[in-house]
Amino acid sequence: xxxxxTGAAGMIGRKLTSRLVAEGGIxxxxxxxxxxxxVVAPEQPAGxxxxxNARAADLSAPGEAARAVAERPDVIVHLAAIVSGxxxxxxxxxxxxxxxxxxxLFEAIRLSGQQQxxxxxxxxxxxxxxxxxxxxxAIGDEFFTTPLTSYxxxxxxxxxxxxxxxxxxxxxxxxxxxxxxxxxxxxxxxAASGFFSNILREPLVGEEAVLPVSEDVRHWYAxxxxxxxxxxxxxxxxxxxLGWRRNLNMPGLSATVGEEIAALRKAAGEKAVRLIxxxxxxxxxxxxxxxxxxxxxxxxxxxxxxxxxxxxxxxxAHIEDELGGKIPVAA
Amino acid sequence: xxxxxTGAAGMIGRKLTSRLVAEGGIxxxxxxxxxxxxVVAPEQPAGxxxxxNARAADLSAPGEAARAVAERPDVIVHLAAIVSGxxxxxxxxxxxxxxxxxxxLFEAIRLSGQQQxxxxxxxxxxxxxxxxxxxxxAIGDEFFTTPLTSYxxxxxxxxxxxxxxxxxxxxxxxxxxxxxxxxxxxxxxxAASGFFSNILREPLVGEEAVLPVSEDVRHWYAxxxxxxxxxxxxxxxxxxxLGWRRNLNMPGLSATVGEEIAALRKAAGEKAVRLIxxxxxxxxxxxxxxxxxxxxxxxxxxxxxxxxxxxxxxxxAHIEDELGGKIPVAA
Numbered sequence: 167x168x169x170x171x172t173g174a175a176g177m178i179g180r181k182l183t184s185r186l187v188a189e190g191g192i193x194x195x196x197x198x199x200x201x202x203x204x205v206v207a208p209e210q211p212a213g214x215x216x217x218x219n220a221r222a223a224d225l226s227a228p229g230e231a232a233r234a235v236a237e238r239p240d241v242i243v244h245l246a247a248i249v250s251g252x253x254x255x256x257x258x259x260x261x262x263x264x265x266x267x268x269x270x271l272f273e274a275i276r277l278s279g280q281q282q283x284x285x286x287x288x289x290x291x292x293x294x295x296x297x298x299x300x301x302x303x304a305i306g307d308e309f310f311t312t313p314l315t316s317y318x319x320x321x322x323x324x325x326x327x328x329x330x331x332x333x334x335x336x337x338x339x340x341x342x343x344x345x346x347x348x349x350x351x352x353x354x355x356x357a358a359s360g361f362f363s364n365i366l367r368e369p370l371v372g373e374e375a376v377l378p379v380s381e382d383v384r385h386w387y388a389x390x391x392x393x394x395x396x397x398x399x400x401x402x403x404x405x406x407x408l409g410w411r412r413n414l415n416m417p418g419l420s421a422t423v424g425e426e427i428a429a430l431r432k433a434a435g436e437k438a439v440r441l442i443x444x445x446x447x448x449x450x451x452x453x454x455x456x457x458x459x460x461x462x463x464x465x466x467x468x469x470x471x472x473x474x475x476x477x478x479x480x481x482x483a484h485i486e487d488e489l490g491g492k493i494p495v496a497a
Numbered sequence: 498x499x500x501x502x503t504g505a506a507g508m509i510g511r512k513l514t515s516r517l518v519a520e521g522g523i524x525x526x527x528x529x530x531x532x533x534x535x536v537v538a539p540e541q542p543a544g545x546x547x548x549x550n551a552r553a554a555d556l557s558a559p560g561e562a563a564r565a566v567a568e569r570p571d572v573i574v575h576l577a578a579i580v581s582g583x584x585x586x587x588x589x590x591x592x593x594x595x596x597x598x599x600x601x602l603f604e605a606i607r608l609s610g611q612q613q614x615x616x617x618x619x620x621x622x623x624x625x626x627x628x629x630x631x632x633x634x635a636i637g638d639e640f641f642t643t644p645l646t647s648y649x650x651x652x653x654x655x656x657x658x659x660x661x662x663x664x665x666x667x668x669x670x671x672x673x674x675x676x677x678x679x680x681x682x683x684x685x686x687x688a689a690s691g692f693f694s695n696i697l698r699e700p701l702v703g704e705e706a707v708l709p710v711s712e713d714v715r716h717w718y719a720x721x722x723x724x725x726x727x728x729x730x731x732x733x734x735x736x737x738x739l740g741w742r743r744n745l746n747m748p749g750l751s752a753t754v755g756e757e758i759a760a761l762r763k764a765a766g767e768k769a770v771r772l773i774x775x776x777x778x779x780x781x782x783x784x785x786x787x788x789x790x791x792x793x794x795x796x797x798x799x800x801x802x803x804x805x806x807x808x809x810x811x812x813x814a815h816i817e818d819e820l821g822g823k824i825p826v827a828a
Contacts, residue, residue, distance in 0.1 A: 257665065298741065308641045312660065312742045319661040323654050329643065330650040334588065410629065411643045 167192065168199040168237060172225060172271070173245030175204035177351065178291075181394045182243065187214045192241055193402040201239060204246065225267035231274035235286075238278065241401050242337075243289045244271060250295060250317035251357060257316060264320035272327055276336040288328065288339040289400045292413060294386060294458045296322040296343060304462040307415060314456055325413040333410045340400045340408065342466075345388040345418030345473070346457075348426075349484040358453045362387065365423070366430050366481060369441035371494050378447035381424035384459040388418045389483040392473040399471055407469065417473040419480065420460035429477035433485065434493050498523065499530040499568060503556060503602070504576030506535035508682065509622075512725045513574065518545045523572055524733040532570055535577065557598035562605035566617075569609065572732050573668075574620045575602060581626060582688060584648035595651035603658055607667040619659065619670040620731045623744060625717060625789045627653040627674060635793040638746060645787055656744040664741045671731045671739065673797075676749030676804070677788075679718040679757075680815040689784045693718065696754070697761050697812060700772040702825050709778035712755035715790040719749045720814040723804040730802055738800065748804040750811065751791035760808035764816065765824050 169186060173179045183202065191197050199217040202208040208220045225231045225246060235242070246267065247253075253260025268290070278284050295318035296311040311322045325341045332339040350363040354375070361378055362385060368375035388396075396416050405412070431439050463471075474480045485493060500517060504510045514533065522528050530548040533539040539551045556562045556577060566573070577598060578584075584591025599621070609615050626649035627642040642653045656672045663670040681694040685706070692709055693716060699706035719727075727747050736743070762770050794802075805811045816824060 310639045310641050311657075313657070314664065314741060316661055316665070319657050322657050326642075326644070326650050326653050326657075330647055333645065334647070410645060 167195045167197055167240040168201070169197055170201040170203070170234060170239035170242045171208075171245065172203045172223075172234070172243070173247065174202035174208040174220070175206050176245060178347070178390065178393055178397075179204065179208065179245050181390055182245075182397050183208070183211045185394050185398060187211050189398070192398065195240075199237075201234065201237065203234060224263075225271050226262045231267075231270035232277070234271065235274045235278050238284055239286055241287045241289070242271070242275070243291075243397055243401065244268065245291050247291070247321075248317070249357070250293075250315055253317040253320065254315055260316050260320060264317065265323055268320075268324045269327060272331050272336070276331065276334075279336055285335065286337050287401055288332075288337045289397055290324055290328050290339060290341040290413075291397070292321045292325050292341045292343045293318065294343050294345060294415070294461075296325065297458050299456045301458055304420075304460040305415065305458055306462045307465045329410055329412040332405075332412050338405055339412050340405055341413035342396050342400050342471075343413065343415045344393055344396070345386045345416060347390055347393055348387040348480060349389065349488075351390065351484075351488045358450050359457075361450070362423075362426070365442050366426060367484065369430060369438040370434055370481075370485070370489065372438075372441070374441045374443055376445050377423065377442050378445055378450040379423060379454055380446070380451075381422060381427065383423045383451075383454060384420060385423070385454070386418045386420055386458055386461060387477075387480060388416065388473040389480045391483045391487055392418075396471055396473075403469060414466045414469070414471070415461050415463045417463045417466050417471050418461065419474050419477065421477055425477050429481045432478060433481045498526045498528055498571040499532070500528055501532040501534070501565060501570035501573045502539075502576065503534045503554075503565070503574070504578065505533035505539040505551070506537050507576060508721065509678070509724055509728070510535065510539065510576050512721055513576075513728050514539075514542045516725050516729060518542050520729070523729065526571075530568075532565065532568065534565060555594075555598070556602050557593045562598075562601035563608070565602065566605045566609050569615055570617060572618045572620070573602070573606070574622075574728055574732065575599065576622050578622070578652075579648070580688070581624075581646055581648040584651065585646055588647060591647045591651060595648065596654055599651075599655040600658060603662050603667070607662065607665075610667055616666065617668050618732055619663075619668045620728055621655055621659050621670060621672040621744075622728070623652045623656050623672045623674045624649065625674050625676060625746070625792075627656065628789050630787045632789055635751075635791040636746065636789055637793045638796045660741055660743040663736075663743050669736055670743050671736055672744035673727050673731050673802075674744065674746045675724055675727070676717045676719040676747060676792075678721055678724055679811060680720065680819075682721065682815075682819045689781050690788075692781070693754075693757070696773050697757060698815065700761060700769040701765055701812075701816070701820065703769075703772070705772045705774055707776050708754065708773050709776055709781040710754060710785055711777070711782075712753060712758065714754045714782075714785060715751060716754070716785070717749045717751055717789055717792060718808075718811060719747065719804040720811045722814045722818055723749075727802055727804075730800075734800060745797045745800070745802070746792050746794045748794045748797050748802050749792065750805050750808065752808055756808050760812045763809060764812045
């Protein structure tokens with residue numbers, strides 16, 4: 167089978183590619199070829215002996231979406247997106263990439279199917295940003311989407327298109343709403359949500375990190391490993407049981423910042439915890455206030471999607487996947 | 498003030514124009530000018546002494562949306578749409594008119610505001626078609642939108658855009674989800690929902706009508722008069738209390754076909770009821786099965802939106818508004 171990944175150069179895209187290479191196939195069918203697209207050309211995946219077409223592509227540019235599906239990939243994982251902050255700062259760019267790019271991809275699939283039967287699996291990564299406060303204690307599977315960002319709006323529109331194109335038979339789509347990814351590897355960035363990862367990742371390697379909110383702030387998390395697991399599972403399962411309700415809240419861990427810190431203490435000791443510097447930031451606290459904290463994801467759980475159930479697991483996944491199984495800083 | 502109505506040649510558009518002419522203003526501000534657009538040029542409204550620009554326009558055609566808002570109307574009521582059946586039959590036309598046309602209008606407003614401060618009230622007519630079965634007994638204000646038609650998808654996307662453009666400050670928008678309009682004036686049409694109106698309208702003037710479903714079928718109704726009332730109210734009220742949740746289920750009447758018939762009997766007697774011919778149609782019964790039956794619209798009620806509370810009222814509104822207050826067929 168042939169797998170197309172858009173946004174393949176990003177953190178999740180790279181991890182997904184590696185995982186698929188390691189597993190060798192999806193739902194028992196061997197992967198013979200990858201098409202890997204991003205705004206910068208993705209790297210060739212290590213250890214894959216099949217065909218790889220890795221190149222730079224902007225799906226919203228004329229002809230690019232048609233080119234992306236010209237070889238009729240069997241599975242398309244659409245990760246490419248402008249992130250929340252940038253989509254808020256640059257209205258036109260956000261709509262062009264996140265809405266027009268997604269629609270162009272879906273249209274290219276539909277038009278290709280008009281020439282010759284074609285019905286790929288499409289896995290669309292959405293986000294809990296489709297929801298906007300105020301929230302119930304736990305957001306259920308039937309809660310309405312009232313995004314408070316342009317990014318969330320664009321994702322919610324992508325979800326609606328995904329369901330309609332699936333219902334019309336143009337492809338077999340599933341949209342998955344990812345929790346906040348934690349521990350996000352790499353360097354601290356300026357995203358308002360960055361501290362959720364920073365306060366674990368940095369102390370684990372002996373670096374300081376800033377905590378801008380109080381310890382009782384609750385949030386909704388899944389590890390990069392769990393996120394990649396969602397994508398592979400979404401590419402693998404039968405979608406009939408979903409009906410035309412093709413977009414799902416993914417399972418995650420609802421936990422407080424205090425629970426994060428307790429898991430850090432357990433893994434790396436008090437010395438690591440002391441590397442967290444408390445610098446309350448009212449702006450960040452206010453932004454975080456508007457984010458979902460907890461979900462009741464029984465639909466996704468019933469379909470076999472699984473995430474971590476404690477911060478200990480999330481920390482362990484990070485140590486195994488990013489730190490070679492060892493903690494550099496001693497407790 | 499200047500009022501722009503798209504879809505102004507349609508049944509609701511014409512009734513809205515007449516009502517605004519009769520009232521003379523919106524929220525205490527006199528109407529000095531109308532721009533009336535539709536795919537066919539709308540008629541000049543009777544009895545209006547101000548400026549009227551009534552012309553044919555397709556908002557999805559290049560330049561048309563910019564032209565529509567060039568004179569910076571203060572209130573824009575966006576009714577124009579391809580109806581459900583046609584949007585399902587012609588996928589590309591539905592998306593072009595209902596999605597691209599709406600987005601072009603919203604974009605034209607945004608771009609106009611970049612040249613000179615401009616923030617009109619935008620009233621968007623959405624539909625209960627944004628919902629898809631299965632439903633709870635009464636659909637609440639926070640129920641999710643999982644449309645089962647391309648029309649419903651396009652309306653749900655329009656709602657999301659409306660909220661985001663409002664949040665970004667490009668205009669002050671409100672989307673209202675209309676119940677099934679009953680009694681729809683005019684001739685019987687082929688819409689699957691047509692019988693809800695036909696079985697009242699035709700017998701009231703001594704004509705036969707076909708009932709394709711059983712009397713216990715429950716549905717969600719508002720009169721044309723109530724629908725026009727919603728639009729005027731939406732154009733008039735302060736929208737601050739809505740926050741960024743700008744799309745609302747409108748109030749309506751949840752009633753069975755049997756209750757419809759009882760109201761007909763009360764208004765026009767058994768002779769009128771005998772004009773209803775029962776011809777069960779499994780296809781129509783199945784389509785109707787997927788439609789919403791009842792809502793809990795406390796948000797809209799709290800904002801002052803009002804609909805009929807009995808079929809007697811709906812029949813009376815029809816007799817007053819369409820039949821000059823008299824029933825041609827004697828009981």
